[in-house]
Amino acid sequence: MSAAAPSRAVPRKAGSTVPVLVITALIMAAWYAACLPMNNDLPQLARVTGLAERYQVSWAIERPVLPAPHQIVTELYNSTVGTRLFRETADGVVLNPRNLVFHAWVTLSATLLGFAMGSLLGIVIAIGIVHSRTLSKSLMPWVIISQTIPILAVAPIVIVALGSIGLTGLVPKAIISAYLCFFPVAIGMVKGLLSPDTMQLDLMRTYNGSVAQTFWKLRWPAAVPFLFASLKVAVTISLVGAIVGELPTGAQAGLGARLLSGSYFGQTIQIWSALLFAALLAALLVVAVTLAERLTLKAMGSRP
Amino acid sequence: MSDAALDRHANPAGGSDGLSGGVIDIRDLSLTFQTADGPVYALSHVDLAVRKGEFISFIGPSGCGKTTLLRVIADLEQASSGQISVNGLTPEEARLNRQYGYVFQAPALYPWRTIEKNVMLPLEVFGMTAAERTARARKYLALVNLAGFEQKFPWQLSGGMQQRASIARALSFDPQLLLMDEPFGALDEIVRDKLNEQLLRLWAETRKTVIFVTHSIPEAVFLSTRIVVMSPRPGRIIDILDCDLGDNRTLDIRETPRFLAIAQRVREGLRAGHSYDD
Numbered sequence: 001m002s003a004a005a006p007s008r009a010v011p012r013k014a015g016s017t018v019p020v021l022v023i024t025a026l027i028m029a030a031w032y033a034a035c036l037p038m039n040n041d042l043p044q045l046a047r048v049t050g051l052a053e054r055y056q057v058s059w060a061i062e063r064p065v066l067p068a069p070h071q072i073v074t075e076l077y078n079s080t081v082g083t084r085l086f087r088e089t090a091d092g093v094v095l096n097p098r099n100l101v102f103h104a105w106v107t108l109s110a111t112l113l114g115f116a117m118g119s120l121l122g123i124v125i126a127i128g129i130v131h132s133r134t135l136s137k138s139l140m141p142w143v144i145i146s147q148t149i150p151i152l153a154v155a156p157i158v159i160v161a162l163g164s165i166g167l168t169g170l171v172p173k174a175i176i177s178a179y180l181c182f183f184p185v186a187i188g189m190v191k192g193l194l195s196p197d198t199m200q201l202d203l204m205r206t207y208n209g210s211v212a213q214t215f216w217k218l219r220w221p222a223a224v225p226f227l228f229a230s231l232k233v234a235v236t237i238s239l240v241g242a243i244v245g246e247l248p249t250g251a252q253a254g255l256g257a258r259l260l261s262g263s264y265f266g267q268t269i270q271i272w273s274a275l276l277f278a279a280l281l282a283a284l285l286v287v288a289v290t291l292a293e294r295l296t297l298k299a300m301g302s303r304p
Numbered sequence: 305m306s307d308a309a310l311d312r313h314a315n316p317a318g319g320s321d322g323l324s325g326g327v328i329d330i331r332d333l334s335l336t337f338q339t340a341d342g343p344v345y346a347l348s349h350v351d352l353a354v355r356k357g358e359f360i361s362f363i364g365p366s367g368c369g370k371t372t373l374l375r376v377i378a379d380l381e382q383a384s385s386g387q388i389s390v391n392g393l394t395p396e397e398a399r400l401n402r403q404y405g406y407v408f409q410a411p412a413l414y415p416w417r418t419i420e421k422n423v424m425l426p427l428e429v430f431g432m433t434a435a436e437r438t439a440r441a442r443k444y445l446a447l448v449n450l451a452g453f454e455q456k457f458p459w460q461l462s463g464g465m466q467q468r469a470s471i472a473r474a475l476s477f478d479p480q481l482l483l484m485d486e487p488f489g490a491l492d493e494i495v496r497d498k499l500n501e502q503l504l505r506l507w508a509e510t511r512k513t514v515i516f517v518t519h520s521i522p523e524a525v526f527l528s529t530r531i532v533v534m535s536p537r538p539g540r541i542i543d544i545l546d547c548d549l550g551d552n553r554t555l556d557i558r559e560t561p562r563f564l565a566i567a568q569r570v571r572e573g574l575r576a577g578h579s580y581d582d
Contacts, residue, residue: 199412202380206406207429208399217425221416300416301457 031069035059038066067269075273076100097253100277106254108281110170110242114177115235121178122185122230129186130193130219131211147183151241154179156248173254177241181234185227192226193219224300228293235285243278255281326389327481327513328354328377333386335372335539345538346372350386352532352541356480359507359514361524362532363570364577369539370517370532374485377515378406391481402430404481405474409489411466413458413473419445420454423473430477444472447506464495468502475510482514488523497555500526504553521574522558525549525567533570535577542577545569 036058039045044061048054059068067075079100087096095102125143128135155176162172196218204214246256255278262271298304335347347369354360362370375381376388379395390398398404405426413422423441432440445451448468458466467487474482488496500523507514507527518524524531525547533543547566549557557563 197412199408199410200414203406203408203412203425204429205380206378206399206402206404207426208402209429213429217428218414221414224416301418301459302415303459 028069031066032059035064035066035068039064063266064268067272071269072272072276075269076276079270079273080277100258100273103253103255103258103274104277104281107239107242107246107256107278110173110245110254111177111235111239111281111285113170114174114241115181115238117174118178118181118238119185119231119234122182122187122234123189123227125182125186126189126193126223127215129190131215143183143186146179151176151180151244152247155244159245159248173242173245176245177238180241181238184233184237185230188226188230189223192223195226196222221300224296225302228289228296231289232286232293235289236282239278239282239285326353327356327358327391328352328515329387329389330373330377331387333373333376333383333388335369335376335381336384347376347383348538348540350539350541352544354513354515356513357511359516359527359529360532361516361518361528361530362534363518363521363524364534364574365519365536367536367539368534368577369536370519370534371485372539373534374483374515374517378404378483402426402477403479404483405477405479407467407471407474407482407484407487409486411458411463411470413466413469415458418455418457419450419461419469422458422469423476425473426477440476441472444476445469447475447509448472449502462495464491464499467491467499471503471506475506475512480512482512484514484516486517486519489518489520496520496523501555503527508551521567521570525563525570526553526555526558531566531570533573533577535574540577543573545573 032055036045036055039058039061042061042064045054045057048057058064059071061067064071079098083099084096085099085101086093095105097103125139129139130136158176158179159172162168162175200218200222201214204218209217243254243256243259246254247260255274258274259271262268262274330350330352333347333350334345337344337346350369350373362373364370372381376383377390377395379399388395391403393401393403413419414425417425420438420441423444424437427437427440441454442451445454448471450465450468450472453461453465453469458469461469471484471487488499491499504527514527516524516527526549528547531545531547532541533545534540535542545566549562549566
């Protein structure tokens with residue numbers, strides 16, 4: 001009786017696992033296939049004949065043009081799990097700079113500080129724009145213009161300018177990060193704070209509610225879903241901002257610094273592993289914001 | 305056409321003299337919206353007096369200014385000319401003193417608040433204590449038969465229940481005047497009948513003055529003590545009918561000759577004021 005059960009089992013609900021795996025497999029296959037043509041001109045392959053052998057060699061070159069996925073993963077493993085996380089110094093136990101986690105933490109701290117500053121700035125700007133016609137006319141063009149200037153051009157200026165007044169390290173990077181991420185928050189929050197409909201606003205009017213009461217009891221809660229949508233965009237671009245902020249100074253620490261030093265010395269595998277780590281970090285940040293969103297909206301009674 | 309009609313309404317049926325004991329007194333009130341296509345005469349030379357404890361319906365086709373008139377009383381729109389007093393005050397003073405409860409076409413509940421918290425919203429704005437807020441929310445939710453739904457969120461309730469919650473919210477601070485703008489317009493007929501009965505019971509219990517906007521003739525006749533018939537282009541009052549069906553009305557009353565006669569008069573009034581040419 002039990003033997004017959006599997007054939008009559010309810011078909012599994014189609015999830016997203018299988019499609020994602022299929023796409024991943026296709027990308028991997030294309031990647032491995034691309035390794036030989038990309039690395040074809042390297043001396044390591046000069047004397048190798050036979051397609052199979054040439055491929056095998058192309059996947060194991062020390063400083064390839066295009067490293068194979070497993071090389072990146074191995075490097076990622078060696079530079080995180082395979083390296084001591086902490087180091088003892090005269091000042092006590094600190095994170096080991098040879099470990100990628102150290103660099104990720106350097107970048108992450110700037111990201112989080114920048115994200116906090118940028119989000120706060122975006123919210124404040126949105127509140128100003130929504131409540132003051134003058135501000136909405138005068139501020140909005142600047143908000144938009146600020147985003148048309150390439151961050152790669154602004155970043156060195158900010159770093160140098162702040163460096164000249166003795167501000168180095170975390171804060172300048174966070175400022176670049178904030179500069180990038182305030183924008184989606186400001187735009188999203190303007191929309192969110194204006195989202196209450198006429199009836200909801202008229203209701204407050206019939207109660208003779210003050211501007212502050214209308215804000216806290218109506219506009220702010222109505223804007224929360226918009227805020228989280230913006231924060232998800234903002235958190236990833238604050239990571240980009242922090243990494244970009246590490247490039248112009250030739251910083252010694254941070255994922256951006258790893259990218260830079262990797263490109264100086266042709267360490268493509270190191271570049272790719274730093275890149276992969278940054279992507280993982282971004283995914284982690286988005287997941288964290290999504291989680292906060294779910295908890296908040298659940299508490300606010302949203303339909304599950 | 306309107307001069308004769310206006311004279312009739314300056315001293316409406318029942319003979320109350322406006323300001324004395326009148327909750328609302330409107331004299332020669334006009335409201336014109338300036339639009340890109342020229343002026344729109346939303347209200348033209350409106351005269352109306354409402355006494356305490358009356359249940360008045362504004363009825364008319366879309367564009368006749370019935371909602372606009374209600375919004376002028378609520379100080380959500382401002383008249384272009386004429387005089388209006390609400391409880392002897394200007395509409396603005398009345399609004400600032402929170403003298404009326406307003407029920408909108410939609411429940412307009414705040415979706416992030418529980419039903420109880422929605423009813424407490426005006427009480428929070430007025431700065432009542434938490435204990436007082438809770439007591440009042442309980443009381444008025446029970447009054448609209450929503451006891452037990454305090455902790456639900458609006459989306460968990462049906463449309464009719466949501467509108468009942470919004471009525472509880474309007475009653476929660478015990479205003480003597482209740483302004484209702486097509487509150488049951490979006491509901492199906494069965495639910496609407498039930499809510500009409502409940503509203504009548506509520507009115508009998510609380511004896512508030514109610515101004516009720518509708519475009520349903522049976523609803524107006526069933527609920528009202530007086531019916532104000534309005535007409536569009538320009539928005540104006542064309543007739544005011546007494547609707548003396550007495551207290552303790554039930555839905556069965558709608559089959560009686562008396563009811564049908566009043567309904568017929570309302571229909572004729574609407575037809576007379578409505579030009580079918582345009």
